[in-house]
Amino acid sequence: MYFESVVIFSTVVYLFETYLDYRQHKLYKLNKIPSPLKGAITPEDYQTTLRYSAEKSVFGFFSSAYLQILSLAWLYWGVYPYLWKASAGLFYFSLSLFGADLTSYNISDYEGCLLILLILSVLVILLIPWN
Numbered sequence: 001m002y003f004e005s006v007v008i009f010s011t012v013v014y015l016f017e018t019y020l021d022y023r024q025h026k027l028y029k030l031n032k033i034p035s036p037l038k039g040a041i042t043p044e045d046y047q048t049t050l051r052y053s054a055e056k057s058v059f060g061f062f063s064s065a066y067l068q069i070l071s072l073a074w075l076y077w078g079v080y081p082y083l084w085k086a087s088a089g090l091f092y093f094s095l096s097l098f099g100a101d102l103t104s105y106n107i108s109d110y111e112g113c114l115l116i117l118l119i120l121s122v123l124v125i126l127l128i129p130w131n
Helices: 002-027 043-076 079-098 107-126
Strands: none
Touching: 002 043, 043 079, 079 107
């Protein structure tokens, strides 16, 4: 039940944010300079800004769809528990490598730090195309 709730909530948030982005994207098609900006910006600069914003918005649609698919895939295939086990194994391996005493450490704190490090390392690699 919790898994389905997380998936549904994540998808609803994604759809709502995409709807808001789409509403904003439609405004980029307007060619009329707003009255507060008249005189402060040239029509050519305004059109350039609109084109850039529209292209950035389209890129944002694809980027957010990729992130949503990636996060749902990570949830579905259990990447987070796998990385948790990998961080625990890495922690125990590093302790045994240096001959440290396991009883003198608060193990969950170090495993948590390694888990964050592993998640961020994998995400950096997976998000390279979008940066």
